[in-house]
Amino acid sequence: xxxxxxxxxxxxxxxxxxxxxxxxxxxxxxxxxxxxxxxxxxxxxxxxxxxxxxxxxxxxxxxxxxxxxxxxxxxxxxxxxxxxxxxxxx
Numbered sequence: 857x858x859x860x861x862x863x864x865x866x867x868x869x870x871x872x873x874x875x876x877x878x879x880x881x882x883x884x885x886x887x888x889x890x891x892x893x894x895x896x897x898x899x900x901x902x903x904x905x906x907x908x909x910x911x912x913x914x915x916x917x918x919x920x921x922x923x924x925x926x927x928x929x930x931x932x933x934x935x936x937x938x939x940x941x942x943x944x945x946x
Contacts, residue, residue: 880913881896881912881913882895882897882912882914882917883895883896884917884943889921889940890937890940891935891940892919892935892936892940893933893934893935893936894910894912894917894936895932896932897910897917897932897934898910898911898912898913899911900929900934901916904924906920907919907924908924916945917945918942918943918945918946919936919943921940921941921942922938922941924936924938924939925937
């Protein structure tokens with residue numbers, strides 16, 4: 857299986873594609889302590905103002921903080937705002 861992953865990485869590099877799209881992995885981008893964007897997610901599991909749980913190909917991404925809110929949600933991207941205290945992969 858690692859050989860297949862290596863071929864996918866090389867293909868993504870050659871085609872100038874984002875590796876998370878080809879490798880079926882989530883990408884988490886954090887801007888300061890006020891914004892988190894998760895690309896290639898698999899849907900919301902839980903949403904409160906203190907905890908957001910999101911399914912991903914690698915497991916559940918847990919964002920904790922205060923005053924959390926969803927800025928936007930699409931079929932493959934989620935942007936959260938609020939005071940981000942932590943991010944964990946379970």
